[in-house]
Amino acid sequence: MKVLVIGGGGREHALAWKLAQSPKVQAVYVAPGNGGTALDARLENVDITDIPALRQWALDQKIQLTVVGPEAPLAAGVVDDFRAHGLRVFGPTQAAAQLESSKAFSKAFMKRHGIPTAEYETFSDPVAAHAYVDRMGAPIVVKADGLAAGKGVVVATTAAEAHEAIDFMLLDNKLGVTHVRGEDGQVVARVVIEEFLSGEEASFIVLCDGRNVTALATSQDHKRLLDDDQGPNTGGMGAYSPAPVVTPEIHARAMREIILPTIKGMERDGIPFTGFLYAGLMIDPQGRVKTLEFNCRMGDPETQPIMMRLKSDLYDVMMRATSGTLDQIDLEWDRRTALGVVMAAAGYPLNPRKGDAITGLPKAKEDSMVFHAGTVPKDGGTLTAGGRVLCVTALADSVKAAQHRAYEVAAEIHFDGAQYRRDIGHRAIRG
Numbered sequence: 001m002k003v004l005v006i007g008g009g010g011r012e013h014a015l016a017w018k019l020a021q022s023p024k025v026q027a028v029y030v031a032p033g034n035g036g037t038a039l040d041a042r043l044e045n046v047d048i049t050d051i052p053a054l055r056q057w058a059l060d061q062k063i064q065l066t067v068v069g070p071e072a073p074l075a076a077g078v079v080d081d082f083r084a085h086g087l088r089v090f091g092p093t094q095a096a097a098q099l100e101s102s103k104a105f106s107k108a109f110m111k112r113h114g115i116p117t118a119e120y121e122t123f124s125d126p127v128a129a130h131a132y133v134d135r136m137g138a139p140i141v142v143k144a145d146g147l148a149a150g151k152g153v154v155v156a157t158t159a160a161e162a163h164e165a166i167d168f169m170l171l172d173n174k175l176g177v178t179h180v181r182g183e184d185g186q187v188v189a190r191v192v193i194e195e196f197l198s199g200e201e202a203s204f205i206v207l208c209d210g211r212n213v214t215a216l217a218t219s220q221d222h223k224r225l226l227d228d229d230q231g232p233n234t235g236g237m238g239a240y241s242p243a244p245v246v247t248p249e250i251h252a253r254a255m256r257e258i259i260l261p262t263i264k265g266m267e268r269d270g271i272p273f274t275g276f277l278y279a280g281l282m283i284d285p286q287g288r289v290k291t292l293e294f295n296c297r298m299g300d301p302e303t304q305p306i307m308m309r310l311k312s313d314l315y316d317v318m319m320r321a322t323s324g325t326l327d328q329i330d331l332e333w334d335r336r337t338a339l340g341v342v343m344a345a346a347g348y349p350l351n352p353r354k355g356d357a358i359t360g361l362p363k364a365k366e367d368s369m370v371f372h373a374g375t376v377p378k379d380g381g382t383l384t385a386g387g388r389v390l391c392v393t394a395l396a397d398s399v400k401a402a403q404h405r406a407y408e409v410a411a412e413i414h415f416d417g418a419q420y421r422r423d424i425g426h427r428a429i430r431g
Ligand code: AMP
Pocket: 118, 141, 143, 153, 155, 194, 195, 196, 197, 198, 201, 223, 233, 280, 292, 293
């Protein structure tokens, strides 16, 4: 069987690496892939990102299964396009992907279906938005409506910060991502302003075939750039699985109160959800669970430790997930902990530097694997080519041991300006 993975990050390297382990899979193509997928003899990069061109290539190559990694092609309708041409593809349609691509859509959806989330209001008018902040006070959260690559959320600790975020997103539309039709036919930006939630975050990721749902192993990532959860938000600086904060009770509650009503609600609204569904959870000290956001894809870097722990054949799982028969499998997981440390480029997240040579990359071992993200092959070597460069992932009997092993491997790797946190997994070790 021939399989295509769309995307070029660490998440896609991990998905492709796992798919290639299936005895049923002869070839795994990654479009566009990265330096790591180029190095792996079982994977092949395909330098196509245009959706119609990629679909034509998939038809010509007789690709039997396509798995979509990132949100951008999903929001652009890659699944609709591939399906319309008879290709088997795992991911949500463009309409279903609005759960992630539009905060206003997902908040209204949650409200309509009684799914717990922060109280909120939606605004296009800056004056009304400012008045709302004055009324509610800080802390308060301002979110742009649209895909903003992690830059669209401002957790304001003061009202002044919230006012500034409103002007940035609405008045000046500096993000430039959030255009909708206003009542008078004009194109305007939109923000969601919501209640600040406190507690501990976890990533709750499930597979959906439209009706059946199978939870993946639990995980938690570290969004801030610096140790002790300081510094700016990033796409994620490291992750581990399982996440002890997701106890069996919290797990059951998240399934019952968030995931199942979401899948049922989407079905009832006429936009059945197929694909990975990722609920960002906020768990309060009383064990109550609220939805911070939905993503309609796997997490990055959560995928890297999750794939290290998956023992089931991912190809079989994906075939089930694309034929409405997820109820017929049970996923098998390695009991050990997997932990991944992201090594990022100088200047990440604002202005990552590219083109630094990477040395000391180890071979994959049973207990460790270096997944690539922003890398490119060059003259037999590998250069940095993006913000998050590598995710050094290790498997061991405890969080502490996995952490130790991942940092041991990371210490061997060098590129100028490399930055990484030294405390990935600290929340799971603390107790
Ligand atoms: P989002 O893209 O909506 O997940 O937001 C990015 C990050 O902002 C989350 O991972 C949280 O750390 C934080 N965040 C978002 N919404 C809230 C909220 N209502 N209360 C507190 N923190 C939030």
